Each structure stands twice: as structure tokens, then as C-alpha cells.
Amino acid sequence: xxxLKRVGLSALLCLCLVMGGCWDANDIEDMTIPTxxxxxxxxxxxxxxxxxxLITTLNPNLIPDAPKKYRIEAISGQTIGxxxxxxxxQSPRPYVVGMIQxxxxxxxxxxxxxxxxxxxxxxxxxxxxxxxxxxxxGRGDEIIKTRxxxxxxxxxxxxxxxxxxxxxxxxxxxxxxxxxxxxxTPGRNPVMPAxxxxxxxxxxxxxxxFKRDRLIDIIDEHETRSLVLLRGIxxxxxxxxxxxxxxxxxxVGTIFAKNSRKVEVTRQGDQFTFNIKILLQGPLVERFTNQxxxxxxxxxxxxxxxxxxxxxQEAEAFIEKMQNDYQIDCIxxxxxxxxxxxxxxxxxxxxxxxxxxxxxxxxxxxxxNTGDLD
Numbered sequence: 001x002x003x004l005k006r007v008g009l010s011a012l013l014c015l016c017l018v019m020g021g022c023w024d025a026n027d028i029e030d031m032t033i034p035t036x037x038x039x040x041x042x043x044x045x046x047x048x049x050x051x052x053x054l055i056t057t058l059n060p061n062l063i064p065d066a067p068k069k070y071r072i073e074a075i076s077g078q079t080i081g082x083x084x085x086x087x088x089x090q091s092p093r094p095y096v097v098g099m100i101q102x103x104x105x106x107x108x109x110x111x112x113x114x115x116x117x118x119x120x121x122x123x124x125x126x127x128x129x130x131x132x133x134x135x136x137x138g139r140g141d142e143i144i145k146t147r148x149x150x151x152x153x154x155x156x157x158x159x160x161x162x163x164x165x166x167x168x169x170x171x172x173x174x175x176x177x178x179x180x181x182x183x184x185t186p187g188r189n190p191v192m193p194a195x196x197x198x199x200x201x202x203x204x205x206x207x208x209x210f211k212r213d214r215l216i217d218i219i220d221e222h223e224t225r226s227l228v229l230l231r232g233i234x235x236x237x238x239x240x241x242x243x244x245x246x247x248x249x250x251x252v253g254t255i256f257a258k259n260s261r262k263v264e265v266t267r268q269g270d271q272f273t274f275n276i277k278i279l280l281q282g283p284l285v286e287r288f289t290n291q292x293x294x295x296x297x298x299x300x301x302x303x304x305x306x307x308x309x310x311x312x313q314e315a316e317a318f319i320e321k322m323q324n325d326y327q328i329d330c331i332x333x334x335x336x337x338x339x340x341x342x343x344x345x346x347x348x349x350x351x352x353x354x355x356x357x358x359x360x361x362x363x364x365x366x367x368x369n370t371g372d373l374d
Contacts, residue, residue: 282368
């Protein structure tokens with residue numbers, strides 16, 4: 001066979017391979033692609049030395065003209081790996097676990113500790129580090145089973161709710177990467193958004209506070225603002241003020257501010273002092289008084305000072321609660337001390353370090369636009 005014929009035959013074989021497509025391809029409608037999952041304790045399995053977990057997944061139905069837009073699957077087992085195995089007894093379709101974008105842990109599961117449920121997630125390269133996490137104030141499957149009227153399914157609502165939380169309010173958001181970084185790093189403790197449902201709507205219910213991987217408290221939205229500002233989580237939100245003069249209400253209004261934080265740490269012997277500086281800046285979006293600020297030059301400064309005082313007092317109250325009740329660092333400032341004295345402090349940073357520290361707060365408010373008409 002001549003060289004030219006050999007080249008032609010080789011080219012023909014290559015063309016046949018390309019035209020044949022992918023040999024082991026799966027049609028997307030033949031796969032299960034979950035968008036959200038919840039983790040609960042299964043109390044229906046009777047007495048056992050090992051607890052049983054119940055994972056409920058929300059799976060969009062990709063079959064054309066399917067009567068339902070999504071399917072909900074609930075499978076239990078003593079380990080997450082066993083649950084994945086048990087799933088294939090009910091549904092033989094390939095399961096694309098790496099497409100899950102939201103995990104919701106029940107309050108009960110979070111209170112027992114998350115390591116047993118998240119270990120398999122850390123070990124799998126298929127799971128995205130950007131996986132968003134939340135804690136349900138009740139059962140997690142109640143969140144997954146909520147019917148949403150404005151979204152194709154509740155999975156899209158959860159993604160939207162958690163992804164955009166910090167754009168419009170002082171809320172927290174947590175990914176799998178952030179959870180792992182806090183759990184396995186000395187001096188750090190994770191926080192997560194808390195969710196609740198009435199069966200028709202899902203709302204933010206505050207913030208879940210953890211000691212390492214174990215839930216210790218859920219705070220409301222008011223304390224969440226203090227946590228966000230003290231922890232230095234960059235967000236945007238509305239802040240109301242009530243301005244008083246001589247014991248009477250002179251003005252009521254709102255600013256829409258973004259926040260930033262700076263932390264300085266000093267030391268005298270075994271006494272550590274943290275100075276937290278919070279900056280809030282943004283426009284004045286409403287006032288109840290009709291008097292223009294140009295006619296009352298002191299009003300703008302008084303508004304800024306009033307907001308700064310309110311925020312500082314709320315922050316100091318939260319710090320007192322953190323040091324006396326939680327006795328852990330949930331505002332993420334211990335890392336600044338570790339940056340200077342890591343070798344010395346690492347053995348004690350998670351014991352009684354934060355509750356003995358002197359933590360001071362300064363708040364500065366800068367209104368950058370009053371919105372007044374000339």
C-alpha cells in the first residue's frame with residue numbers, strides 16, 4: 001500500500017471516530033441533577049447505636065413535557081456514603097452530586113456537629129467549594145418541601161436568597177470552603193444563615209453561631225447586624241435612626257450604608273486589647289422632617305453621631321454576650337493576635353483567650369449624599 005493510501009485511510013478512520021461522537025455519553029434527561037439538599041436525623045429507624053441521617057434532595061425534572069417540574073427524594077442511612085448507595089436501589093439514573101448548590105442542615109443535625117455529614121464533601125473533588133450552606137430553625141426537609149409560587153422550584157429560591165443576601169441587608173453567607181477554613185483553623189468559628197419556613201415562604205431567621213462544627217445558638221436579625229459589622233463581613237443594608245433633641249423626637253429616617261472594618265491588637269503582658277473600627281458610609285434615603293438639611297447645618301452631624309452611637313451600643317452588647325455566654329470568638333478577631341504571637345497563642349486561642357480580651361469598638365458614619373432638593 002502506497003504512503004498516500006495509508007494517509008488517506010488514517011484520515012478516514014479519524015473522521016469516523018469524530019463523527020461517532022462520545023461513546024459513553026448520557027442524555028441529560030436520563031440523569032439526576034440535584035440543586036439543593038437537606039440533612040436531618042431519621043427518627044423512624046428504631047433504636048440503633050449509630051444515628052441515621054435523612055437526606056432530602058430537590059431534583060429538577062429534565063424530561064421534556066414531564067407533568068411535574070421537579071422531584072423530591074428522601075433517603076436515609078447511617079453514613080452519607082451509605083445514603084448514596086441506597087439511592088441507587090430507588091433510582092438507577094446517574095446522580096450528578098457535584099451540581100448541588102445549596103445544603104441545608106437541620107438545627108438538630110447542626111447541634112450534634114457537622115463533621116460526620118460534611119467529611120465526604122471535603123474529600124470529593126466533584127463538590128464545589130462554593131457550595132452554599134444554611135441551617136434550618138426546624139427540620140431541613142421542611143425547607144426543601146416548601147412550595148414556591150414565584151420560582152420554578154424552591155432550589156432556585158434558595159440559591160437566589162443565599163447568593164444575594166449581603167447585597168441588600170446585613171446578613172451572612174457561608175460556603176463549604178469557608179466552613180472548612182473556620183473549622184480547621186485555630187481561633188476561628190463558622191457562622192451560617194438561618195432559614196425558616198411556614199410551608200409557603202422561606203425567610204432569613206438570623207444567624208447560626210458555631211463552636212467549631214457544633215451549633216451553639218441562633219441569633220435574630222438585629223444581633224446579626226452587630227455580628228456582620230464586628231466580623232467585617234462586607235454587606236449593604238438599611239439603618240434607621242431616631243434623632244432626639246431636648247427629650248423630643250426631632251427626626252426619624254434611614255440611611256443605606258455599606259460597611260468596612262479595621263482591627264488593631266496590642267498587648268501588655270498577658271492582657272490583649274482589640275480596637276475594632278467600623279466605618280459605615282452611604283446615602284440618606286429618607287427623613288420624616290420636611291426641613292432641608294441646608295437650613296439645619298447641625299442636623300447631618302447629629303444624624304451621623306446618633307447612628308454611630310446606636311451601632312456602637314449594639315456592638316458592645318453583642319461582645320458582652322459573646323464573651324460571657326459563648327466564650328468563643330465568633331467575630332473573627334483572634335487571627336490578628338495569632339499573626340503576631342502564633343506559636344505562643346495557638347495552644348490557648350480556643351480556650352479562654354477571647355473572654356479575657358479587652359475589646360473596644362469605634363464606629364464612624366459618613367453620609368455621602370443627602371438627596372435634598374435645592
